[in-house]
Amino acid sequence: MRKSVIALSALVSLALSSAASAQSHQTFNGFFVGGVLGATNQGPSATLNDDKVELITASVSNAGAAGVQAGYNYQMNKLVLGVVGD
Amino acid sequence: MDQSATTINHENDFVSTRFKDLGSLRFRAGFTPVDNLLLFGTIGEGWTRYSADINDNGELRKSISENASGLAYGGGAALMLSPNSFVQAEYVHYNFNVNNGPGPFDSDSTSFNSLGGVDTVRVSVNFKTNN
Numbered sequence: 279m280r281k282s283v284i285a286l287s288a289l290v291s292l293a294l295s296s297a298a299s300a301q302s303h304q305t306f307n308g309f310f311v312g313g314v315l316g317a318t319n320q321g322p323s324a325t326l327n328d329d330k331v332e333l334i335t336a337s338v339s340n341a342g343a344a345g346v347q348a349g350y351n352y353q354m355n356k357l358v359l360g361v362v363g364d
Numbered sequence: 365m366d367q368s369a370t371t372i373n374h375e376n377d378f379v380s381t382r383f384k385d386l387g388s389l390r391f392r393a394g395f396t397p398v399d400n401l402l403l404f405g406t407i408g409e410g411w412t413r414y415s416a417d418i419n420d421n422g423e424l425r426k427s428i429s430e431n432a433s434g435l436a437y438g439g440g441a442a443l444m445l446s447p448n449s450f451v452q453a454e455y456v457h458y459n460f461n462v463n464n465g466p467g468p469f470d471s472d473s474t475s476f477n478s479l480g481g482v483d484t485v486r487v488s489v490n491f492k493t494n495n
Contacts, residue, residue, distance in 0.1 A: 306402055308492045310492035311491060312490030317486075357394075358396065361392070363388065364387060
């Protein structure tokens with residue numbers, strides 16, 4: 279996870295540095311695909327019951343997450359509509 | 365995405381649950397307050413593969429694995445870096461209600477319920493076409 283965060287940070291830094299020279303009036307139009315890193319701050323909860331009396335409940339578990347996403351954006355002036363799957 | 369796990373204990377019994385392989389298909393709508401910056405909201409359907417192992421005195425009594433779906437929604441921001449790339453930060457909440465079934469223990473009166481909501485915060489680097 280730490281290596282992934284470092285790698286993503288490096289990639290973002292590289293991309294940000296190139297953004298300074300990016301042209302204006304770019305649009306979000308088009309198909310896109312990307313790598314995703316993230317975290318959860320709340321997990322599933324589970325409850326055991328006996329005669330409908332709650333025995334014990336526990337929840338919340340932090341975890342990392344990684345994956346991919348892809349989608350399409352359509353921009354009309356300042357309005358952007360799109361669909362994304364991950 | 366392998367998301368999270370919960371373990372509950374009762375004397376020598378314990379239950380471990382896990383959401384994994386989170387996925388979603390979402391629509392989104394947003395606006396660009398300034399060039400290269402997109403603020404958006406998103407809503408759609410989320411899916412997960414859910415598993416639970418229920419142990420009694422150290423012995424596996426029941427193992428559950430099933431798919432679940434529910435509403436996924438959130439919002440975020442995207443920053444255009446070049447004509448072909450953008451970075452994005454996003455919050456997505458998945459709302460699942462999964463598995464209500466008989467309990468694993470001796471009495472038929474036991475039951476096991478699992479309810480899940482998952483909050484995710486994520487960043488992504490994306491590459492795009494120009495049309």
